[in-house]
Amino acid sequence: MSSELTLRHEQVGDCTKIYISGEVDIYTSQNLKDKLYNIIDTFQKDLKIDCKELNYIDSTGLGIFVGALRRSKQFGKTISILNLKENIKKLFIITGLDKVFTIE
């Protein structure tokens, strides 16, 4: 199970699909923020963030997702979160973010 954070993206129809792999914590979060915001600003499309390979996240990463959503909304776009592991989905539910994001 990798702890390194990697992020790749592709254009799929009207949206940008992002694949996050590894761990989002206080050390890797700035990297995520920089890349995520750059993708939002560059493509200005709805985002689908595939978290199938996301092994860890805490409030640091959740805060970045919230910031990304605010940024996307500036362009009139939304963010969907895909394939969350159950323990991570639990964090979205605990914090109420399951009502803020579309979770697929």
Place this chain on the structure above:
Amino acid sequence: MSAAFDTIELKMPFKAEYVSIARLTASGVANRLGFDIETIEDIKVAIAEVCNKLVRAGSKSEDNYNVIFNMYSNKLEIFFACQDKSLKCIFNDGEDELGISIISALMDSVEFCSEGIYLLTMTKALEGDE
């Protein structure tokens, strides 16, 4: 309450790159006690939330904080300590509602402002022993 049968203590620099080590240690300790995988993940997140807060706050007078794992037969107690007492009640600044929600939900009990020498304490019982 039975006496702790083992204690593991980490001395952590106030640096973000080492929080993952605290998580790994928590994982190893919790696994040793027999917690299931889901609960181990919960404990990792909870202690990381505290470590994150401490790292962000930093200390003007100390280089390290301590994470202490007291291992009982039926529960795990985790204490956070630092000589710098300005870090007490560190979550009282109202800036980490997500973190507080997560810690409170994932652990069985949390004292965000501990009495005595500890900054914060949290406990997780083995299933069936709450």
